[in-house]
Amino acid sequence: MDATASPAARTVRGACPHDCPDTCALVVTVQGGRAVRVQGAADHPPTGGVLCTKVSRYAERTHHPDRLLHPMKRVGRKGEGRFARISWDEALDTVAARLKAIAARDAQAVVPYSYAGTMGLLQGESMAARFFHRLGASRLERTICASAGGEALAATYGGKIGMHLRFFAQSKLILIWGSHSIASNLHFWTLAQQAKRAGAKLWCIDPRRTETADKCHRHLALRPGTDGALALALVHELIAHGWIDRDYVDRHVDGFDKLAERARPWPAERAAAVCGVPADDIRELARDYGTTQPAAIRLNYGMQRVAGGGNAVRLVALLPCLVGAWRHAAGGLLLSSSGWAAPFRDDAALQRPELLTGRRPRTVNMSTIGDALLHPGGGAFGPRIDALVVYNSNPVAVAPESRKVVAGFAREDLFTVVLEQFPTDTADHADIVLPATTQLEHLDVHTSYGHTDVLINEPAIAPLGEAKPNTQIFRELAARMGFTEPCFADDDEALLRQALKGIDLDALRARGWASLPLPDAPFADGGFRTPSGKAVVDAPGLGVPDFVPNHECVQTAPALAARYPLAMISPPARHFLNSTFVNVASLRAIEGEPLLEIHPDDAAPRGIASGAVVRVFNDRGTHRCRAEVTTRARPGVVVGLGIWWRKLGLDGTNVNELTSQRLTDLGRAPTFYDCLVEVAVDTAAAA
Numbered sequence: 134m135d136a137t138a139s140p141a142a143r144t145v146r147g148a149c150p151h152d153c154p155d156t157c158a159l160v161v162t163v164q165g166g167r168a169v170r171v172q173g174a175a176d177h178p179p180t181g182g183v184l185c186t187k188v189s190r191y192a193e194r195t196h197h198p199d200r201l202l203h204p205m206k207r208v209g210r211k212g213e214g215r216f217a218r219i220s221w222d223e224a225l226d227t228v229a230a231r232l233k234a235i236a237a238r239d240a241q242a243v244v245p246y247s248y249a250g251t252m253g254l255l256q257g258e259s260m261a262a263r264f265f266h267r268l269g270a271s272r273l274e275r276t277i278c279a280s281a282g283g284e285a286l287a288a289t290y291g292g293k294i295g296m297h298l299r300f301f302a303q304s305k306l307i308l309i310w311g312s313h314s315i316a317s318n319l320h321f322w323t324l325a326q327q328a329k330r331a332g333a334k335l336w337c338i339d340p341r342r343t344e345t346a347d348k349c350h351r352h353l354a355l356r357p358g359t360d361g362a363l364a365l366a367l368v369h370e371l372i373a374h375g376w377i378d379r380d381y382v383d384r385h386v387d388g389f390d391k392l393a394e395r396a397r398p399w400p401a402e403r404a405a406a407v408c409g410v411p412a413d414d415i416r417e418l419a420r421d422y423g424t425t426q427p428a429a430i431r432l433n434y435g436m437q438r439v440a441g442g443g444n445a446v447r448l449v450a451l452l453p454c455l456v457g458a459w460r461h462a463a464g465g466l467l468l469s470s471s472g473w474a475a476p477f478r479d480d481a482a483l484q485r486p487e488l489l490t491g492r493r494p495r496t497v498n499m500s501t502i503g504d505a506l507l508h509p510g511g512g513a514f515g516p517r518i519d520a521l522v523v524y525n526s527n528p529v530a531v532a533p534e535s536r537k538v539v540a541g542f543a544r545e546d547l548f549t550v551v552l553e554q555f556p557t558d559t560a561d562h563a564d565i566v567l568p569a570t571t572q573l574e575h576l577d578v579h580t581s582y583g584h585t586d587v588l589i590n591e592p593a594i595a596p597l598g599e600a601k602p603n604t605q606i607f608r609e610l611a612a613r614m615g616f617t618e619p620c621f622a623d624d625d626e627a628l629l630r631q632a633l634k635g636i637d638l639d640a641l642r643a644r645g646w647a648s649l650p651l652p653d654a655p656f657a658d659g660g661f662r663t664p665s666g667k668a669v670v671d672a673p674g675l676g677v678p679d680f681v682p683n684h685e686c687v688q689t690a691p692a693l694a695a696r697y698p699l700a701m702i703s704p705p706a707r708h709f710l711n712s713t714f715v716n717v718a719s720l721r722a723i724e725g726e727p728l729l730e731i732h733p734d735d736a737a738p739r740g741i742a743s744g745a746v747v748r749v750f751n752d753r754g755t756h757r758c759r760a761e762v763t764t765r766a767r768p769g770v771v772v773g774l775g776i777w778w779r780k781l782g783l784d785g786t787n788v789n790e791l792t793s794q795r796l797t798d799l800g801r802a803p804t805f806y807d808c809l810v811e812v813a814v815d816t817a818a819a820a
């Protein structure tokens with residue numbers, strides 16, 4: 134008998150917590166205190182009753198035998214992962230005593246490290262932010278994913294705002310740009326397929342021939358980091374052929390002439406040479422874009438993880454303004470929709486910046502945590518980092534230049550607390566591990582960066598073992614620290630009531646989700662959120678956007694390129710979400726082992742065959758994995774699908790052993806996909 138059909142089963146409304154633009158509505162089936170099934174809500178339009186393979190395994194993840202279920206203290210060396218069980222009292226007392234002692238010298242020596250393990254407003258930055266504000270800890274610059282593109286959108290449109298997801302189904306032309314939608318934006322892909330069936334033409338702009346590229350009509354496999362050159366050539370072609378919507382440009386674009394000036398020296402041939410694609414393909418793309426309406430661009434963050442990522446996003450974001458694509462609900466561009474939700478969130482109420490009481494602690498950029506942890510302190514940097522409190526993130530696996538990150542986390546004089554669900558590479562380096570609940574065990578509320586709905590997540594089951602929500606952990610820690618402000622007593626229900634503005638909470642909880650009231654075609658008549666109300670070319674302090682080549686490429690670093698001739702990109706594997714799910718057996722079985730895709734033309738001269746263990750290396754480190762000789766990689770580019778747990782890799786490393794801590798032009802973001810390497814057969818493994 135199907136256990137879930139038993140009368141004792143009940144269903145609970147949830148929201149997918151992951152850092153994914155789709156923010157699906159969940160229906161969790163619970164029986165006997167266990168979550169037995171997690172499904173997509175059929176009545177939530179973006180979800181449409183469908184989840185990705187990963188989250189359909191969320192019950193398996195939640196009831197995983199490796200869940201951390203009680204607090205622990207380290208008994209082995211840092212990184213070894215040997216721990217002894219302790220009580221919550223001992224754990225919290227230990228943490229509070231250490232943080233107090235450090236804060237007595239300088240609270241800025243304490244650094245919180247968190248990202249989007251959950252995107253929930255409550256379990257993300259609510260009680261945690263209050264705690265660190267009150268303490269006066271360093272502030273974390275949360276740059277690891279989207280800040281280059283985010284600042285570019287802010288400069289161009291005045292915020293992270295764009296097309297509404299649902300209208301892509303009605304577009305006649307869709308440019309899927311720097312996005313492997315089938316893997317990382319599945320519910321957009323469903324709409325793109327609808328458009329395709331209705332006759333739309335789909336272009337994919339991606340150095341890798343992804344499964345998404347396979348299913349588009351045309352694929353432009355440009356070199357990583359050359360999107361700015363491509364965008365300039367498109368502007369050039371649009372102007373040369375008179376495919377500009379002069380009326381829209383005159384009324385709603387500030388600085389068109391400067392953009393035209395910038396694009397003048399960029400005929401298709403020049404961009405073709407830079408991008409490594411045929412000039413005719415660029416001309417065809419320009420013709421399609423200049424002559425088809427409504428034309429939509431699904432830009433995604435994959436193309437901004439390079440030196441010039443911010444400039445490239447600014448250039449691409451101007452394209453729909455030039456052809457008047459914004460006149461249509463089904464035209465324009467979507468990179469992030471999170472700005473639409475901003476007025477409906479009360480982040481200040483949740484995070485209480487006033488607890489800083491005028492103090493302005495230094496900021497630490499999460500993307501250069503390796504260098505930060507190894508800094509001896511002093512000068513402009515400020516105090517040495519003495520304590521790190523990690524939650525909702527796995528920096529040892531996901532931050533660039535692992536050798537330095539690991540060396541930093543291995544410092545014996547660093548006190549590290551990790552709030553986690555699983556024994557990650559980062560948890561292995563903790564002094565104290567605190568067990569956290571999963572999404573099925575706690576209350577939360579979510580906005581989205583891919584659609585414009587708000588979702589409730591009701592707890593479906595009781596916390597497993599002694600696990601606690603992040604909110605509760607920081608609440609109890611605050612009490613131990615002697616923080617007596619009333620806001621530290623707010624329970625999660627109270628936090629929920631503070632989280633939103635202008636949304637009927639009872640209606641949200643009754644239905645599971647609510648749509649934000651927004652216009653269909655937001656910029657049909659201009660109205661960008663910039664001071665002038667126009668889309669901006671020449672942004673204050675930034676100038677006119679331009680093509681900025683990679684830090685690591687033949688043009689800018691010829692000597693480096695001679696030694697390390699292959700450009701490595703490391704986008705996520707389809708069945709992992711960043712480093713989450715790597716430990717879920719059924720998903721890891723699909724992904725197999727860490728792989729490096731390499732084109733036959735690059736494999737042959739190196740004597741590399743599919744299945745060979747290879748050494749991928751540069752001056753920063755060496756990572757061993759298995760080669761797959763495939764035309765999914767273009768010549769000159771290798772693809773290391775991420776983000777594996779180091780300890781589950783072949784040699785205890787992952788792709789971030791190779792990536793650098795250099796930052797982007799805007800947003801101080803990492804340049805994961807701007808990374809030169811060389812590859813060789815691993816003779817030790819071959820022997």
Ligand SMILES: Nc1nc2c(c(=O)[nH]1)N[C@H]1C(S)=C(S)[C@@H](COP(=O)(O)OP(=O)(O)OC[C@H]3O[C@@H](n4cnc5c(=O)[nH]c(N)nc54)[C@H](O)[C@@H]3O)O[C@H]1N2
Binds near residue numbers: 310
């Ligand atoms: N299955 C799955 N889904 C995910 C994630 C995951 O790990 N797994 N991660 C989530 C998160 S945190 C994020 S930020 C998003 C990430 O999803 P996206 O924003 O789509 O970004 P990436 O997956 O980094 O890269 C997307 C595509 O960009 C390509 N690319 C790499 N370099 C360049 C370039 O220079 N130019 C162009 N045009 N393309 C380039 C890559 O080959 C890849 O196919 O997805 C979210 N969804």
Ligand SMILES: Nc1nc2c(c(=O)[nH]1)N[C@H]1C(S)=C(S)[C@@H](COP(=O)(O)OP(=O)(O)OC[C@H]3O[C@@H](n4cnc5c(=O)[nH]c(N)nc54)[C@H](O)[C@@H]3O)O[C@H]1N2
Binds near residue numbers: 532570571703704
């Ligand atoms: N080489 C390379 N590196 C990359 C990328 C890439 O494309 N290539 N992508 C980058 C990007 S876009 C991003 S966003 C980052 C992502 O990096 P992270 O934000 O660190 O994401 P995850 O690896 O998914 O780790 C999230 C962790 O949070 C934990 N977690 C989830 N929910 C909770 C909770 O409620 N409480 C607590 N305490 N913990 C919880 C999970 O168990 C998981 O271990 O990685 C970046 N690193």
Ligand code: SF4
Binds near residue numbers: 153154155186188
């Ligand atoms: S990871 Fe994305 S596609 Fe998968 S369930 Fe969550 S929101 Fe939906």
Ligand SMILES: [Mo]
Binds near residue numbers: 152279
């Ligand atoms: Mo991300």
